[in-house]
Amino acid sequence: MEGNNRVNIKRGTHVLIVQKQDQRTEKLTEGVVKDILTNSPTHPHGIKVRLESGIVGRVKRIIP
Structure with missing residues (x-):
């Protein structure tokens, strides 16, 4: 599931994010x-x- 909708994300949700400095490389952080x-x-x-x-x-x- 993608993370574009706020209703899908709650505290405690396990996610993959992209940090500001990694936006060009799309390196994901879990x-x-x-x-x-x-x-x-x-x-x-x-x-x-x-x-x-x-x-x-x-x-x-x-x-x-």
């Missing part, structure tokens, strides 16, 4: 959502989140 930083219901590049590790990025894929 983690668990701690905070949702995007307020709008959708975002074309992915909802911005903070992982439990403190890393911030946009959700590219939700891991079931």
Whole structure:
């Protein structure tokens, strides 16, 4: 599932994100959502989140 819709992402969701510095390479980072930083219901590049590790990025894929 893709991470463009805020309703699909909750605290504790296991996700793959792309960090700002990795946007060109599309290198993905795996983690668990701690905070949702995007307020709008959708975002074309992915909802911005903070992982439990403190890393911030946009959700590219939700891991079931």
